[in-house]
Amino acid sequence: MEAIALALVVKIFAAFVVLLYFTPTLMALKHNHEHRSWIVLLNLLIGWTILGWLIILIWSIREQYYITQ
Numbered sequence: 001m002e003a004i005a006l007a008l009v010v011k012i013f014a015a016f017v018v019l020l021y022f023t024p025t026l027m028a029l030k031h032n033h034e035h036r037s038w039i040v041l042l043n044l045l046i047g048w049t050i051l052g053w054l055i056i057l058i059w060s061i062r063e064q065y066y067i068t069q
Contacts, residue, residue, distance in 0.1 A: 024039055024060040
C-alpha cells in the first residue's frame with residue numbers, strides 16, 4: 001500500500017514540475033503572444049536554467065504595445 005501511495009505522490013509531483021516548467025509557453029499561448037513560437041522554442045532549449053526560465057516567463061506575460069499608424 002505504501003508503494004502505491006508513493007507512486008501517486010511521485011506522479012503528482014512530476015505533473016506539477018512539468019506544468020511549472022512550461023508555464024511561459026502556456027502563458028504565451030493563452031495570450032496569443034506575437035512571438036509565441038520563439039517562446040516555445042527557447043523554453044524547450046534554455047528553460048531548464050533558472051535565469052533563462054525567468055527571462056522567458058517575463059517575456060511571455062509582458063504586455064504588448066503596438067503603434068498604430
